Amino acid sequence: MAITVPANQNEQKSNPSERERLEKRIAQLCRFLGRSPWVFHINSGSCNGCDIEIIAALTPRYDAERFGVKLVGSPRHTDILLVTGPVTNQSLERVKLVYEQTPEPKIVIAVGACPTGGSVFYESPFTNAPLDRVIPVDVYVPGCPPRPEAILHGVVLALEKLARMIKGEVPEEVNE
């Protein structure tokens, strides 16, 4: 399903689409936290479908950088871990290691059907899905692959959890 973007986006204000509502919520949460969520992406044997959807959330259309979200290259710098893939035996130790190396406070988002429940690799002897058997997971984003809107929704849930973790409360959603 293609995303329709109206020629004049300001006319949509009275009836905001799902994406706009999520983006407003993310902006509000980021302002509330006063933080800049930096994201590190772990590929634990994914087929690249979810990875491409994550990249789609960073492209100019969605432009995650305007909320301060940055894709960083080292787990030491990160606040949010995005894990894709069914955690194959080869990547098992690496996923644990990356989780341990991430400084607190941190949030883990499992993106896609594989880390959520195993998908087609369910009960396969060579994978260790679901991800919460390996590391604590905060948010699941099911879908094969999930759409960028679903990932944005997952980020909203993650930021709410982060707000609860740091400030002890979550701001009310404002409907304009």
Added chain:
Amino acid sequence: MDVVSNVVYPVAGLLGLYAFVSLASLVWEGIDRKLVARMQRRIGPPILQPIYDFLKLASKETIIPNTANYMFRAAPILALATAIALLAYTPVGFEPILSGKGDVIVFIYLLTLISFFKVLGAVSSGNPYAKIGAAREAALMVSREPAMMLAIFTIMWRIGKLGVDKPFSMATFYQHNIWEIGTPMSFVGALILLYVFAVWLASEIEVGFFNIPDAEEEIAEGLLVEYSGRYLALLKLTKALKGYIAASLVVAIFFPWGISGYFGLSGLSANVVDLLFHTLKVFVVLFVVQSVFRAVTGRLKITQAVDFLWKNAFLASLIGSLLIAMEVIM
């Protein structure tokens, strides 16, 4: 010895300058990210984003790897201390605070020392990516400095011939500047050296072609890979300060004119107005050398970058220096 005028005033001035420059340089990083985002048709982060990043990093957990030794923890603090000390020798619209006590050699020494501490911290972390980054930083460092040093020594020596209080002091740029030499040949030489300094500035702040030691996508942010929390915040601040200082040098050499004279100001208010105008000029120079250069070019390989710095920038520096020095030598 007058303690007040020799110790208290310089220290107070340095602290004020440090507070202003760290804010201004962090705000510039935000403006730069915003401008590059607009060039790529994105909306971009808020202008204060680097300050949010700094505060966030300062509040996060700091992890020290098992493989690291004590230099890993000392290096970010030493690098920031060096950057603050360097501010006392940086021409920022008026004569440097300690211009009477050190000359251009101290300036170059301290500027190189920042990179040196970064390399030392990265090597001490024990991470292979950090070691690759350190090797690249060291290779870039020894390639970019000769072109700049040759050019700056020639310019200062030539300005010294016009009659200044203290040759080779960082204050000479505000007594005579490079355009006052006046001969057509020196004018061409000055334009060539402006190119050399632009290349040097780009490689000093490591953007565009020269974003090699901190390559995010390639070697996991290289030198910074093992740093987290407070130490990463200190290193980010040091990087911003270093960008401001290096651009200040280019501004002082080529565009040293102040505006306080036109308003008839003197004393502290003149210094403040000159500092603000200098900051504006620094932002313009950084816009060309950092934002535009970063948006339109990609990263070179380290061998290509070293080749470029020696065969292109150093050669241009040699020619420009000869043109400037020519009528005195002959």
